[in-house]
Amino acid sequence: MLRVLRLAWLTSVRQPGRTSIGVLGVVAVGALLFDMLLLSRGLVLSFRDLLDRAGFDVRVLATDAAPFTGPRIVEADAVAAAIAALPQVEAVVPVSIREADIVSETAASQPPGRVQFIAADPQARPMWTLVDGRDLSAGAGANPPLVVNRTVADRLSLSPGSTLTLRGACGPDGSVLPPVAFAIVGVAGFPFDDAAAQTVAGRLSDIGRLCEGGMELGVDMLLVRSNQREGAGRAAAAIQALLPPLHVVTNEELVERFSRVQFSYFRQISFVLATVTLFFGFLLITVLLTASVNQRLGEIAALRAVGLSRTRVVAGVLCESVMMVGAGAILAVPVGLVLSVWLDDILRALPGIPSDVHFFVFEGRTLVAYTWLLGAASVGAALYPMRIVATLPIAATLRREVVG
Amino acid sequence: MTQPPIVEARHVSRVFPMAAAPVTALSDVSIRIEAGEYVAVVGPSGCGKSTLLHILGCVDVPTSGDVLVQDRNVGSLSDAERSRLRLREIGFVFQRFFLLPMLTAWENVELPQAEAGVARLDRRRRTAELLEYVGLASRAAHRPSELSGGEMQRVAIARALANRPRLLLADEPTGELDQRTGGHIITLLDRLHEDGTAVVVVTHDVAVAACAHRLLTMRDGQIVEGSS
Ligand SMILES: Nc1ncnc2c1ncn2[C@@H]1O[C@H](COP(=O)(O)OP(=O)(O)O)[C@@H](O)[C@H]1O
C-alpha cells in the first residue's frame, strides 16, 4: 500500500504543471462546495440559535397566523398563570408588540421616527441583551422605564437617565393618542433587529399608557420556558392539552417549518450550485488523469509485462486521484471559510435581515459531508482512467510504443 | 526429458481482427524452450517475432493453440495468475527500456521485488548484487534521465532479473543502441545464459544472433528454420 502511495506521489510530482492545475481546480471547486454546504443549512442554524438565545423554547399564540399579525390572546394573565402551573413549564412571559412614534423634543429638526415597542414582564429573564445601564426591573421613579436599542440610543443621543417621549401608534383608526414620557434605564441588543431597526422595550403594564385599552386587548404571544427535564415537546403537548384552541409551537417546529418553506430557497440554490461545481471538478480531474494515463501507457504496459498486477496499476491511478483531490480539498477549506465570511457580509447587508442572522454557518457535519462528496468525486473521476488502465492490452501497447 | 521445458507453444496461432482483413501474425507455431537455453529469433520486420515473444511471455494469448509454462496451461490462468507468473518466472527486456522515469536505478530494480513481497533486507542485498552484476553499482541513485541508453538498458536487464526468473525475454534489446553499447548488452546476455537463465532474444543484430546456441528464423508468422 505504501509503495502504491509513494509511486502515485512520485507520478504526481513528476508532472508538477498538471498536478498544480488539478489541485488548484479542486481548491476552487472545494471552496465553493464548502460554502454551498455552509449555506444550505446556515440560515436554519442561525435562526434556531436566535430563537434559543432568547431563552424560551415554546411559543403560544392565539392562532397559527404569523406572530404579531393575528388575533391576540385574551385574558392573558389567567392563561399565563394556568400554563405556569403546569409541571412541565418553568416560566411564562406574556409579550406584546406595538408601534409608537417618537415625539421629538428638538422639534422639527428631527424627523419623527417610529419604534417597535416590545412589552414584556420585567420579572422574567429578558429576551434582549443589556449592553449598558440596567434592565426594566430596576424601576425608574416617576416615569415608566424603557430599554432602547443602540440605533435609537445613537440616533437620539440617549443614554441611561435620559427621557424619551413616545406616542402610541395603536389607536383605533389612526386617532392621535396622548404622548407618554419614558425614563431610559438601559441600552440593549435585540435578537431580531436588523441594522436599521428601532426597537425599545417596556413593561407590559405600560402598554396601557401607550395604547387605549392596553392589556384588555390581550397579548400577542406567550413565551414559555420548559422544565429542562421535560423538554419543549412535552411542555408544548401539555399546554395544547390544557388549552386546545391556542396555537402552541416549539422552537424546533418553528425552525422546521421555516426550513421547509422560507429557507428552502437557499437549500435549493446551494444544491444546484454544489452539484454543478462538483461536476466541473469531476470533469477536470477526469481529464487530467486521463491525459496523464495516456501519456504513460507504454510505461504502464511495461510494468504489467514485468509482473505488476492489474489491481496494482489501477490502484495507482485511484491513489493519484485521491491525492490530487485530497490536497485541493484541504487547501480549499480555509479558502472557503474566508469566502463564506465575505459572502455572508454581502447577504447580511440586505435590508430587513436581523443583524445576528448568518447565512453561512459552520457545523461539524458540514466537514463530514464535504469529505464524503469530494471523496466520492475523486473516486468517480478516477473511474474512466482506471478503466483505461484495467483494460490496457499489454502486448499491443508495447508494440505500438515501439513502432509508433 | 526429465525436466519439463520452461515454456512450450503448441500449434499456436495469433490472428488480429482488423477492419480491412484479419492479420495472421502467427500461424501454427510450435516451439519448446528448455531450461538454460539461449535462443535468438530473427526474421524480417512484421514476421511475428514480437508476437511470439509476447505469447511466450504471457502478455498475450493465442487465438488458437496452447502455451505451457512449466507444464501449466497459460490459457487456463486468470489475469492475476498470469501476472504472478510473469513476476516470478519471466523477465522482460524491451527495445525502449521502459524504466519508470521518477524512480532511481535502484528503485526501478527494487520495484518487482517489492511487488513479489521480498523482504526489505533481501531486496537490498539483491538489488545491490544486480546493479553490481550489470556494472552500474555507482549509478544506483541516478534516475533514467541521467543515464545513457546502454546504461538504461542494463538497469532494465537488472529489473528483469530481479526475481530470479528462469526465462529472460528480450525484444530487440540493442535496437536503440550503438554498436559499442550494444556489445555490452550482448556480453551481459551471454553471462546470464552462462549463469543458467534461459534467454530468448528477438534481434536484427547479427552479433546478438551469433552468440545464441539456437537460431530461429521466422517468416510470415511461421518458424521456417531452427524449430525443434
Ligand atoms: N496489436 C496488433 N494489432 C494488429 N496487428 C498486429 C498487432 N500486433 C501485431 N500485428 C501484426 O502482426 C504482424 C506481426 O507483428 P510483430 O510480431 O510485431 O512483427 P515483428 O516483431 O516480427 O516485426 C504484423 O503484420 C503486425 O502488423
Ligand SMILES: [Mg+2]
Ligand atoms: Mg517486433
